[in-house]
Amino acid sequence: MRQRTKTKYIHQQPYLATVEVTLIEDETGWSPYLSLKDAYKLDKVKKALRQGDLESAAQYGQIYELHPILS
DSSP: EEEEEEEEEEEEETTTEEEEEEEEEOTTTSSSSEEEHHHHHHHHHHHHHHHHHHHOOOOOOOEEOOOOOOO
């Protein structure tokens, strides 16, 4: 079993969060996959961004506010 770190991007208008997770690679057909802990972390960040709770989302990664350049 091998593990590697990856940055996941979560987009909930108008915010974007970058969250570090660990991907687990093994001999199964389900590889690579997230640990249950990391999957819950991504869910918490997504929910916090949806609710506009940037302080909670920022506990897990960096938060960005997106603005359109041209319309």
